[in-house]
Amino acid sequence: MRPARVALWALAALTALYLVLPVFVVVPMSFSDSAFLEFPPQEWSLRWYENFFTDLTWLDSTIASLQIAVQVTLLSLVLGTAAALGMVRGRYPLRALVSGLVMAPVLVPYVIVGLAVYAVFLQLGLTETALGFVLVHTALAVPYVVITVSSALMSFDRRLEHAAMGLGAGPVTTFATVTLPLIAPSLAGGAVFAFVTSFDEVVTSVFLSGPDLTTLPVQMWSGVRVQIDPTVAAVSSMLLLVTLSLFAGAGVARLVRRRKA
């Protein structure tokens, strides 16, 4: 190998380690018995995991986050799929403006969204309510649904729908039995994006949280911000486990599909 090639591999290997390794340092530390989370742990214990599962503030915030994320997923799937159908197939005025509006939530810094929504929601009494969180997170998540679904619709062969209609199916039946199953994979992709966007959202949630309602990321945020709560290490490790199993699941699914094909 040429020296340049060796250097390239070395740099890339270091970059890959920099990307991946830090994340996994949290896992051994979460099993530390010490409140200072030293590395490597002197004594091993499960106390921070126990703390998570016995502390109501942690459990409540986790349940709140899950409930909000599920509602955000459903709402953004409905709004986003309808909009994608309209944007790809429909005629309507001000197209550029509408696409700009739909993409804007991804581009505007979340601090600004947080501040803006907080001000309005305070007056409406929507802070510290699940509805408030669902509305904001949906605005942030819906562009991803529109992107994934509209790209599926653009490559969609509409002759399939015409065939169904020609055979006597009404528009609703056609949509439910032909269109929907064919775009289902991208709906699933959009759903994952929407769920993760909501479940992981910190910035806007910090504005909306309070004693009445706090989400998991905000709970973690306060566990790092002032003084480190070692429970965050246990939560982080469990979140990593979920992420990695989703990854592995997607990898296996792809392998299986390739075998079949």
Place this chain on the structure above:
Amino acid sequence: MTGEAVTGRRLPDGWGFLVLPLVAFLLVVFVHPLISVLARSLSDPEPGLGNYAAFFDSPVYLDVLVNTFVVAGLVTLVTLVLGFPYAYLMTLATPFWRGVLMAAVLVPFWTSLLVRTFAWVLILRDTGVVNEVIGALGGQPVPLLRNLAGVLIGMVQVMLPFAVLPIYATMRGVDRRLLQAAEGLGARPAFAFWRVYAPLTLPGVAAATLLVFVSSLGFYVTPALLGGPQNVMIGELIVQQLSGVLRWGFASALAVILLVVTGVLLLLAARVVDLRRMIGGGR
């Protein structure tokens, strides 16, 4: 494909009406609050441009704006220096190693931002992993947290996927036989690479630069947890002005300034790169 999807003033047809619910939703939940911020920045505590004057008259606040640009610029620079060779290697590697390199980019991409930032706190603090190792080797502890180094380390890791993915996407479309052709005509490999190959990757590099720089301007979580009091970014200042001293009007003015800067950069960039494709490539 819809052939009739052309511009022009037309009334919505049956499909077109499906856009309405989302448009209405975003106008109420997203646009209206942003307009209220603008209004508040001009009216609270008293009508006029007082909040903006206060910002541009104070060296302290201007420093925050300058610092925000400096941090975003440094993050962009480091991200490109690491991301460009990384993406290039991905085009050369065997499918297996390309998969490994891609996974290394995607794992942090899908990992909770807080988990990653928390990991950096544990690694970089004075009693953290890095300083333990330095101490064990007999060195003095190096301050890596609550300063610029901490912010850069944390933010570059967050932004790297957003640089690698668009650059790799562009590089994949460049015909490598051009390099052979240049070398066949007598160019040395380094010359062929920088004069023939690199310019063809510019669209990807431009997209990456823009995406990383603009996103970095609005960062809040990473600088708040890893940065120090000397390098406050504008996002943190907004929250400080609100939670600390309840200066709603001033915080709103800061938000408008950040929004205008972001918007102008994006508009300039929209002429160069396809924003929709960029967002589709990243999260």
